[in-house]
Amino acid sequence: MFDPREKVVLFIDGANLYATSRALGVDIDYKRLLSEFQDTAYLLRAYYYTALVEDQEYSSIRPLIDWLDYNGYTVVTKPAKEFTDAQGRRKIKGNMDIELAIDALEMSDYYDHLVLFSGDGDFTALVAALQRRGKKVTVASTLTTPTPMISDELRRQADYFLEIATLAKTVGRPQVDRSQSANEDITP
Secondary structure (H helix, E strand, C coil): CCCCCCEEEEEEEHHHHHHHHHHHCEEECHHHHHHHHHHHCEEEEEEEEEEECCCCCCCCCHHHHHHHHHCCCEEEEEECEEEECCCCCEEEECCCHHHHHHHHHHCHHHCCEEEEECCCHHHHHHHHHHHHCCCEEEEEECCCCCCCCCCHHHHHHCCEEEEHHHHHHHHEEECCCCCCCCCEEEEC
16 A cells, blocks of 8 residues: 555544544554554654643543654644533534645645545545645545444545554554543534
C-alpha cells in the first residue's frame, strides 16, 4: 500500500476513530499506531483532531490529548459547544471536519499519501479534491461492525481502504470501560 519513497501523513478524526474502536471493542495503542506507520512508510506527520469541553474541571480525553501532544502527534483542538436537547439531556457537539479538510488541502504540497482515519461521508469531497492534486488517499475505518462505520461513497472514492479491525491486531488492546455519565452524550 505504501511506497517507501512516498511522504505519508495521518489525519485522525478523533471522535470517529473513538466510536469505531468502541464498536470493535478495542482501544487503540497510539504509540504502536505511530510505530506501525513509521516502520512501513516515510511518516511525515500524524495529526489528531478533537473538540474539547473547555469549562470542565476534568475531561476524560485530556490525558490522551496531552500524551499524544508529547509523543509525536500534532493535536488540533477547538472548544466543543454544549447544549440541552428537547428531552433535557446535556449534549456536547464538537465537529472538526472543516478544520481537518482545510489542513489536509493546505498541506497537500508537502505529502504524497494521506491516511484518513474516519468513515464520515462528509470527507468524500476532500478525498476527491486531494486525488485531483495527484495525492493517494487511504481511508481507515471498519466494515466488520453490524452497522459499517464507513460511508459507501467515501470507501469507493478512496484509493485504498484500511480495515481497522485488521490494524487493531497489531495496534489494539482490550477495551477499558470508560462509562460516561448517563445524561451526557458526545456527538461528533
